[in-house]
Amino acid sequence: MSTQKVIKNLKSFSTAAERFEGSHLLCPGCAHSIIVREVLNATNDNLVVSASTGCLEVCTAIYPHTSWDCSWIHIGFENSSTAMAGVETMNKALRNKGKISKDTPTPKFVTFGGDGSTYDIGFQWISGCFERGHDFMYVCLDNEVYANTGGQRSSSTPIGASTTTAPAGSVSYGEKRQKKDIVSIMAAHGSPYVAQVAPNKWKDMVKKIQKGFDTKGPVFINAMSACTTEWKFAPNQTIEVSDLAVDSLVFPLYEIIEGRELNITYRPKNIIPVRDYLGAQPRFKHLFTPQFEYIIDEWQRRIDERWVFLQKREEIRL
């Protein structure tokens, strides 16, 4: 069992000892720092953190400064998961050899990667780590775009979003493909615990992170990270946009235990139309034209279908 912080309210968050310092270079309004703080504050245990090349890494570890008051490593864009597999295995080896005392509590191993590192370039490394069953938590900071390099599409970019490499234009509505279903893919790896979280629903998120910390084996967390810069909403709207995402069911909150037991962990009292979520973000503004409006209808249909699917899966427990 990990020792867990008791977090009753937002105030106890803000007063919790921080291993992720407030001074960093992330954009004002970036959800990454909220997510990282919520993850790190969910445990009192010793922590080793790894990060992929990306916004989080370039904004928190610029020599001679660091924002990390815990053991931290970055190697490259694609291999933060495997870096942690190495750390976790070394911990095991040194314990077996008696070089680390068996009485020492086992630290927690957490890896952060963006959707570029997770869905795309680093996917093979993550897949390998999960297949081998390393005892660590992988957290994807999913902002649906290569934000660090200035807003190029990833395989997490949803249909209709305008990005610099799939821009909306006179004959294009932007991204043509649906977002990859990374949560199902990771559950299919046999991961003991997979969950989707959003930082605005922080109680739900902390509960899942703590559950993840108490799970033996590779845990996958897909965390929605609303991106003020690339989704193009005002920096003070991060939580509002995140609320629209979960209340429209564009980003449903659920968990899958042992690849089978699916639990929906948040049911909006009032489900709002997807249109409202899209309308809050200028990355979708071209959809609100007669030419491309049919994409919004497609969006709604797909989200409705997905919600039915999730509820059925929850019901049948398979």
Next chain:
Amino acid sequence: MNSKEMNLKSTEVWDGNMANSQALRQADVDVIAAYPITPSTATVENYCTFHANGYVDGEVIMVESEHAAMSACIGAGAAGGRVATATSSQGLALMIETLYQASGMRIPVVLCLVNRALAAPLNVNGDHSDLYLTRDAGWISIDAFSPQEAYDMTLMSFKISEHPDVRLPVISNQDGFMTSHTAQNVTPLKDEVATKFVGDYVQLNALLNFDKPVTHGVQTEQDWHFEHKAKQHAALMGSKKVIEETFAEFKELTGRSYKVVEEYRMDDADIAIVCLGSTFETAMLAVDQIRKDEGIKIGIVSPRLFRPFPLEEIAASLQNVKAVACMDRSAPGGTVGALYNEISGALINSPSRPLVTNLIYGLGGRDMTVTGLKDIFRTLDKDAKDGKINGKIQTLIGVRGPALEYYDVEGK
């Protein structure tokens, strides 16, 4: 030392891969992460067999690619313990990004590189294309010419890599098949002696030391990057001293003597070849024969240490010869071979400037025979006697089709 000892004979018959595997076992490595590839596969397979039979106390991670193998080594090394891997050719090519990261992050890692050609065309046999690919990666690179040397070099690599003044990754090279798959007599150390020689791993900035949290793998831009790379280069240049000390300590223990530049019959040589790997041993036979039969006074020079490059020692070795042939076993890709470049660089400021030619040979496992070497020696001897390079600077040796020669001495 591993809890279960393996009783070795005073002389074992091992190929180069087994020599690697035994050195890795005796070094009591904490984590090995690897992915199989010909011809280095057996290095890992043997080690896994040791592990499966209780002869290895450390952990083995069989990852899904060579890039992941080195990534895991970097993570495990930064965590605070001894790490190693093995690869060849395409695996090394896939690993390249992480080679630079390992050295730039100053993580001690030992990489057993069994040298093999690079595709395309796909080829599993030995040449030095992969060795050359590591040239600028900031690793120490040591070359073994035989299974005995592979055992010795791999064992010594840990001691060099982890030395507090070095803290840099090391490649222990050997030729694919000619060394890796050729069984020869090897005199190993007893487990206890070998493990003691390598010594305990000393942690520095370990991720698993929670009393002192460390940030590994930072970003630096124009304000700090140069200083970091300069310090890294200084450590690499300074490692030669540690390497020589390690060679000396190893000689005390085993009687086996190694130098950063190896020579054969250079004392009275008029001409010399420079080569790497198993060609050195073949050339020893050819030199003995041609000296006896034809009176050609030729010697051999080989940089045992490829990085840091022993420029001064090479210049000293070749000080008294009139002509040198640099034998590069890698497709030169539109220029002279790497050894030619390095050796010319060593000789350009020397008082006696011998003639220097470049021979491209042995690509993709093409044999270099005693007969072939003697032909090379005769051509070199004629150049030396004539006081000029009779052909062109670069010649491709042992390839079918029309003669391929490049670069006129006088220029165009």
